Amino acid sequence: MITATKTVGMSESLLFGAWLKQRRRVLDLTQAELARQSTCATESIRKIEAGALKPSRGLALHIALALHVPAAEHEPFVTFARSSQQMAAADAFRAQSHQVPSPTSTPPAASLYTLPRSLTSFVGRAREVQAVVTLLRRPEVALVTLSGPPGAGKTRLSLAAGQRLQGDFPDGACFVPLASVGGAHMLLPAIAQPLGVQESPNQPLMLTLQRYLRDKRLLLILDNFEQLVAAAPLLAKLLTAAAHVKTLITSRAVLKVYGEHEFPVGPLTLPTIGLLPPPESLLGYSAIQLFLE
Ligand SMILES: Nc1ncnc2c1ncn2[C@@H]1O[C@H](COP(=O)(O)OP(=O)(O)O)[C@@H](O)[C@H]1O
Ligand SMILES: [Mg+2]
Known part of the structure; x- marks a missing residue:
């Protein structure tokens, strides 16, 4: 099991916490389900969402995988999750992923898999x-x-x-x-x-x-x-x-x-x-x- 590391002040991590809660809901995952997929305790997810805990790098990566964040966006995601400069880190992640990490907007769920596109047009049918x-x-x-x-x-x-x-x-x-x-x-x-x-x-x-x-x-x-x-x-x-x-x-x-x-x-x-x-x-x-x- 991965353990979350540092306990932080409420305001510092609230932006990421709010984003995480929103994203989890879009993906229809409970805190327990996300915790299981991220190999951590449910309590850790609860604290991260409440802005009371900053995830370790390892845990942030596990959460990124569970939330289907594409590999190319993992680094800005980890920075967003762990930075004390939350606003700047959120902006960097948003610029990279084109998703708005705001609790009032609904980020599109990035799909893990997409189909190959055919090179010729599809006729009839x-x-x-x-x-x-x-x-x-x-x-x-x-x-x-x-x-x-x-x-x-x-x-x-x-x-x-x-x-x-x-x-x-x-x-x-x-x-x-x-x-x-x-x-x-x-x-x-x-x-x-x-x-x-x-x-x-x-x-x-x-x-x-x-x-x-x-x-x-x-x-x-x-x-x-x-x-x-x-x-x-x-x-x-x-x-x-x-x-x-x-x-x-x-x-x-x-x-x-x-x-x-x-x-x-x-x-x-x-x-x-x-x-x-x-x-x-x-x-x-x-x-x-x-x-x-
Ligand atoms: N609706 C369609 N529009 C354009 N090309 C098609 C269409 N259906 C089949 N083809 C073409 O006909 C060929 C055979 O189709 P394919 O889907 O591979 O058949 P199957 O899988 O039944 O063997 C392919 O070259 C395919 O691109
Ligand atoms: Mg075929």
């Missing part, structure tokens, strides 16, 4: 994107599989739906490419990698990942699951421990796990040969739009 978004927003739906043949557009559809959904998840959305993953035993390392989770020598990776994901509010996109269908029970075991994680999968075949919702993806629409509509309406077909891009 508005109805399918909306349907996938609506499906995953249903409270009882946590796992959706976009199924279909190679080239049907599953990956692109998953990314388009993911872009629309990532704002729903405070920790964002993480894309896990599985196409080159050799066998079922490589599934968990392949998921750990883009999440930035390190395998620890004395703990099974399943447990490490379960513990990591337990408090995360995240959309996971697992792309190309088809050759790992044998590992579907492993995935199910991982996800049962992750109550706030939703998963969007692309796969040629469904996984057949409990709670899976299949969304079949067909090819981009084409007009029926022999019944060609007038040229001006051809743009209504997404495959033709794509061809004309």
Whole structure:
């Protein structure tokens, strides 16, 4: 357990304390929850928020991680947390992070994960994107599989739906490419990698990942699951421990796990040969739009 160091006068640390309380509430964390994630005592968080305790450097870094402060902003964050020049340190942190450390404003929750942007434009498929978004927003739906043949557009559809959904998840959305993953035993390392989770020598990776994901509010996109269908029970075991994680999968075949919702993806629409509509309406077909891009 990390211990907080120095006790300070009320006014010195109140600005950081107020900011911390605000940020914690935005992330929907209790003091006890933040303390657990920062490996310190609940009492330390309470005192820091009340401006009665200045965190040690180590504790400040743990708090930064728990609050999803991006790595590039850790130093100004630590200075803000520990400085007796609170106003100046707050300004420096604000300049770096574009977040306003004021108790009256709501800082945007910085997401831990964001999806890769496609380099080419996304054509058509508005109805399918909306349907996938609506499906995953249903409270009882946590796992959706976009199924279909190679080239049907599953990956692109998953990314388009993911872009629309990532704002729903405070920790964002993480894309896990599985196409080159050799066998079922490589599934968990392949998921750990883009999440930035390190395998620890004395703990099974399943447990490490379960513990990591337990408090995360995240959309996971697992792309190309088809050759790992044998590992579907492993995935199910991982996800049962992750109550706030939703998963969007692309796969040629469904996984057949409990709670899976299949969304079949067909090819981009084409007009029926022999019944060609007038040229001006051809743009209504997404495959033709794509061809004309
Ligand atoms: N809606 C779309 N708009 C633009 N390009 C698309 C769209 N859907 C698929 N593509 C393109 O078609 C190809 C196959 O799509 P992809 O999503 O990789 O299919 P799958 O994952 O089903 O194999 C890719 O080059 C992709 O960029
Ligand atoms: Mg694909």
